[in-house]
Structure formats: structure tokens, C-alpha cells
Amino acid sequence: MHSFVYQGMPSRVVFGAGKLYSLADEIERLGARRALILTTPQQQALGQRIADLLGERSAGIYPKAVMHVPIEVAQAARAEAARLNADCCVAIGGGSTIGLGKAIAMDSGLPILAIPTTYAGSEMTTIYGLTENRLKKTGHDPRVLPKTVIYDPELIVSLPAGISAASGMNAMAHAVEALYAKDANPVISLMAEESIRALAGSLPEVVRTPQDVQARGRSLYGAWLAGICLGSVGMAIHHKLCHTLGGTFNLPHAQAHAAVLPHAAHYNHKAAAEPLARAARALGGQHAEEVGSLLFELNHQLGIEQALSAIGLPDDGPAETARIACASPYYNPRPFEQEAIESMLTRALHGHPPA
Numbered sequence: 285m286h287s288f289v290y291q292g293m294p295s296r297v298v299f300g301a302g303k304l305y306s307l308a309d310e311i312e313r314l315g316a317r318r319a320l321i322l323t324t325p326q327q328q329a330l331g332q333r334i335a336d337l338l339g340e341r342s343a344g345i346y347p348k349a350v351m352h353v354p355i356e357v358a359q360a361a362r363a364e365a366a367r368l369n370a371d372c373c374v375a376i377g378g379g380s381t382i383g384l385g386k387a388i389a390m391d392s393g394l395p396i397l398a399i400p401t402t403y404a405g406s407e408m409t410t411i412y413g414l415t416e417n418r419l420k421k422t423g424h425d426p427r428v429l430p431k432t433v434i435y436d437p438e439l440i441v442s443l444p445a446g447i448s449a450a451s452g453m454n455a456m457a458h459a460v461e462a463l464y465a466k467d468a469n470p471v472i473s474l475m476a477e478e479s480i481r482a483l484a485g486s487l488p489e490v491v492r493t494p495q496d497v498q499a500r501g502r503s504l505y506g507a508w509l510a511g512i513c514l515g516s517v518g519m520a521i522h523h524k525l526c527h528t529l530g531g532t533f534n535l536p537h538a539q540a541h542a543a544v545l546p547h548a549a550h551y552n553h554k555a556a557a558e559p560l561a562r563a564a565r566a567l568g569g570q571h572a573e574e575v576g577s578l579l580f581e582l583n584h585q586l587g588i589e590q591a592l593s594a595i596g597l598p599d600d601g602p603a604e605t606a607r608i609a610c611a612s613p614y615y616n617p618r619p620f621e622q623e624a625i626e627s628m629l630t631r632a633l634h635g636h637p638p639a
């Protein structure tokens with residue numbers, strides 16, 4: 285047995301269909317009396333539902349969360365929280381809304397109660413992001429970890445099938461990379477394997493029948509575990525490439541993750557043979573060398589666009605991404621090799637399977 289370090293994350297999770305209705309009790313448990321409700325403009329009606337559920341404990345709704353937390357939006361939200369004398373934030377939505385809650389928490393220390401409605405996993409991490417002058421900075425701060433998280437599968441049925449598929453594969457990427465992380469440990473690896481199994485087993489049904497609460501529950505369970513993986517151990521080449529594709533070429537976050545994952549996993553299949561054999565088994569195969577094609581097949585089954593060219597990567601994107609990634613690599617079981625990375629991204633550019 286290898287030696288390892290395992291650090292548990294202090295958050296309370298309430299999971300199940302209809303659990304939204306425990307919100308008032310959970311706010312009380314936090315000792316809060318004036319909750320500021322955060323949403324995107326698109327989910328404002330959901331914010332109103334929350335305000336109605338909370339009654340007097342609602343201090344107001346701030347429906348202005350947008351992708352990547354621009355600093356101006358964060359500052360305006362912080363000012364609103366102070367003006368309303370809020371003593372906690374209820375962030376209901378995807379990673380963008382929870383990210384806005386984190387921006388408030390890191391400044392004021394207000395506790396966050398998160399109600400995720402996508403599979404992104406931000407609610408399980410101490411990672412925050414803020415965008416200033418078109419540059420996104422990320423960091424860790426224990427204050428931004430939500431104190432309570434309510435996962436209610438009924439709230440995610442409205443996420444369109446295509447976005448659900450990409451968001452689910454974004455979660456899958458956290459779990460796959462956790463298996464071969466530099467600081468991997470047996471507890472997180474168990475969660476990662478279970479996450480991959482739950483996501484692979486439920487996402488096809490989610491895409492076929494987005495209203496199926498059972499399938500939504502299983503996929504949300506997988507995404508929860510994947511979020512713990514992301515928050516607990518370091519990520520590797522796949523996340524480095526996706527951050528570069530998002531930051532330099534503005535590729536959509538979840539779709540880029542979904543399309544790159546089969547290639548990144550295949551890149552590591554020899555150097556991380558044992559961890560990736562676990563991933564293969566969770567995907568219905570046996571051997572590490574199958575992981576890339578199993579993930580590619582799953583993407584295909586989910587109707588995910590796998591050609592990076594179709595989501596905005598130009599022809600010179602693979603070379604540029606490989607160059608930037610190799611200039612400041614993350615830990616990875618197989619070293620970053622510029623030529624091999626360029627060639628795998630060229631395959632991804634055209635939507636070819638990993639090889």
C-alpha cells in the first residue's frame with residue numbers, strides 16, 4: 285500500500301428528489317436570517333421560487349450571475365449583499381452562479397448554501413475564479429466552500445439534453461483525472477470510479493429522456509462525487525489543455541472538456557495503466573488502452589460534437605495550445621510532449637477517435 289494524505293471537505297450534503305423543500309430548515313441550521321438569492325438572468329424565476337419558499341428569510345434576489353465571474357459583477361453583488369445586510373447566500377444554478385456566491389464569500393465570509401442545477405461540481409471545491417481585463421484568475425480559499433449543498437434531481441430536468449450531455453462529461457473528466465492525480469488516494473479513487481460508473485450508466489438515459497428523475501438522480505450523484513474529486517486532488521493534462529482552449533480560444537467550457545477527454549485519457553493509458561484500467565472497468569471495458577475509445581463512443585452515443593473545429597478551434601489551434609500547455613505544464617503521469625500533444629489535438633480538431 286502506498287502512503288497517502290486524505291483531506292476531507294467539511295460540507296453538509298442533502299440529496300434527493302424534492303429536497304429543495306428542506307431549504308428553510310437548512311437555512312435555519314446555518315443560523316441565517318437574511319439570505320441573498322443568486323441566479324443567472326435565465327434562472328430568475330427559479331430565484332423567485334426560492335424567495336417564496338424562504339419568506340421572511342429572503343433578503344432579495346440578485347439575478348445577474350454570468351460565466352467566469354467578471355470582477356465588476358462580483359463587486360456589484362458584494363455591494364448588494366452588504367446593502368441588504370445579508371447573512372448568507374443561496375446560490376441556485378450552475379458553476380457561474382455558485383462562482384458568484386464564492387466571490388461574495390471570499391470577500392465577506394458569508395456562508396453559501398448551494399443548489400446546483402448542472403453537473404459542473406463547483407459546489408464541492410474551495411476553488412474560485414474571477415475575471416479581470418479578460419484574464420481569469422483562479423485560486424483556493426476555504427471560505428468559498430459552500431457550507432450546505434442541496435442536490436435535488438427535480439431541478440435539473442430542465443437542463444436541455446445537449447447541455448446535460450456535455451456538462452455530464454465535464455464531470456466525468458474530473459473523476460478520470462482524479463484516478464491518476466499526483467496526490468491520488470484510495471478514498472478519492474473509490475469515489476472517482478463510482479462517479480464514472482454512475483455517469484456512464486445514467487447519461488444516455490438523461491439524453492433520451494431528460495425528464496427522467498431517476499436517471500437525473502443517478503447522474504447528479506455521479507457529478508457530486510466528481511466534484512469531490514475535483515476539489516480534493518490535483519488535475520492533470522486534460523484540465524491544462526481545456527483551460528488553454530477556453531482561455532486562449534474561448535471554446536465553450538463543458539463541450540471542450542467532453543471532446544478532449546477521450547484523447548487526454550488515451551495519452552496517459554500506458555503511464556497510468558492501473559488507474560485507467562479502473563476507469564475502463566467503470567465504463568464497461570477491461571483495459572487501460574480501451575479508455576479513450578470507450579469515452580469517444582460514449583460521447584458519440586450522447587450526441588456530443590467531438591470535432592473541436594466545430595466549436596471554434598482554428599486550424600492553428602492544436603499547435604498553439606500544445607505550445608502554451610508545454611510552457612507551463614501541470615503534473616501528468618506521462619510528461620508533456622509537445623509534438624504528441626499537437627498530434628492528439630489535431631485528431632480532436634477533426635473529430636477523429638483517439639489513436
Ligand SMILES: NC(=O)c1ccc[n+]([C@@H]2O[C@H](COP(=O)([O-])OP(=O)(O)OC[C@H]3O[C@@H](n4cnc5c(N)ncnc54)[C@H](O)[C@@H]3O)[C@@H](O)[C@H]2O)c1
Binds near residue numbers: 441
Ligand atoms: N470553481 C470551481 O470549482 C468550478 C468547477 C466547475 C466549473 N466552474 C466554472 O463554472 C462555469 C461553468 O458552469 P456550468 O457549466 O454549470 O454553466 P453555467 O453555470 O454558466 O450555466 C450555463 C447556462 O445554463 C443555465 N442553466 C443552469 N442550470 C439549468 C437548468 N437546470 N435548466 C435550464 N437552464 C439551466 C444557466 O442559467 C446558464 O445560462 C465556468 O465558469 C467554470 O469555470 C468552476
